[in-house]
Amino acid sequence: MRRTLPVVALCAALLSPGVTAEAAPGPAPAPPSGRVFSYGQHARQTITVYGGEPSRRPALVILHGGSWARDTDWSGWARWFAARGFAVYDTDYRLTSDAAWPAQRQDVLAALRWVRAREGGERPLVLGSSAGGHLAVQAATYGTGGSRVRAVAALSPVASPYRAWRDGGVPGAPADRRALRGAAQRLAGCRPDPDARRCWARWTDLTAASHASRGDAPQLLVHSAGDFVPRAHSTDLAGALRRAGQRDVLARTVPGSAHGGRLLKAPGVAKNVLEWLRGRA
Structure with missing residues (x-):
């Protein structure tokens, strides 16, 4: 929910259950202001656009993290990427307090259609963080992701919420993994049980690797060595994509313990992500 909404009542609705800053970017030249648009009827189905007219810059959709349960503020990084040549679409979606899965994926797909229509049919790039990383890799793999x-x-994509649920249940699991376990279960709406077919099918659907195909979009997947969302989320996805025939996929691990948007503050990561995106624009 972008931080400059013109209507106070809508702003209050969008900020519930709370906005937290996911990362504080470095200085950017002449950061552009954003304009808020709606891509659906729900208060959270909004996009804030930064930088340039449609089709004159590569389009970049940003999907925030927050355990699918809260909004996080990406306006700073949205301006940073806009100042470096992108038309940035900072996108919100319904949270688990608003609707059950697959509503979150449906929102992202609807937002992508809105962006493509505004961009004259051009496919956008996507940058996602943590839970937003999960939605990003879902967009890249669900159906024929490369057509989208x-x-x-x-x-730090939570590429497999089932893995997150399992890791959070290990004896002695740290608090952040236990919290993510609960968030994954709220997203699915049930405990994973292979004997409960409907529930198990939902957990399978939540796992991006289950959708891997040759026609999926190229992906750059980044974790830190000490990330509480371990790199296995991405190495498993990368393996599934390669087996399906998608070769343009890189799972990268960087030093430290940063998670999600804070990875962009790690040495060289923002530059690497920027150059990777530019190379596929």
Whole structure:
């Protein structure tokens, strides 16, 4: 929910259950202001657009993190990428407090259609973080993802909510993994049980690797060595994509323990992501 909404009542609705800053970017030259648009009827189905007229710059859709349960503020990084040549579409979607899965994916797909229509049919790039990284890799793999998006960069993507649920249940699991386990279960709406077919099918659908195909979009998947969302989320996805025939996929691990948008503050990561996106624009 973008931070400059013109209507106070709508702003209050959008900020519930709370906005937190996901990362604080470095300085950007002449950061552009954003304009808010709606791509659906729900208060959270909004996009804030930064930088340039449609089709004159490569389009970049940003999907925020927040455990599918809260909004996080990406306006700073949206301006940073806009100042470096992108038309940035900072996108919100319904949270688990608003609707059950697959509503979140449906929102992202609807937002992508809105962006493509505004961009004259051009497929956008996508940058997602954590839970937003999960939605980004879903957009890249669900159906024929490459027909929908040009490429996806995902920071700490929760590519397998089932893995997150399982990891959070290990004895002695740290608090952040336990919290993510609960968030994944709220997203699915049930506990994973192979004997409960409907529930198990939902957990399978939530796993991006289950949708991997040759026609999926190129992907850059980044974790830190100490990330509480471990790199196995991305290496498993990358393996499934390669087996399906998609060769333009890179799972990268960087030093430290940064998670999600904070990875962009790690040495060289923002530049690497920027150059990777530019190379596929």
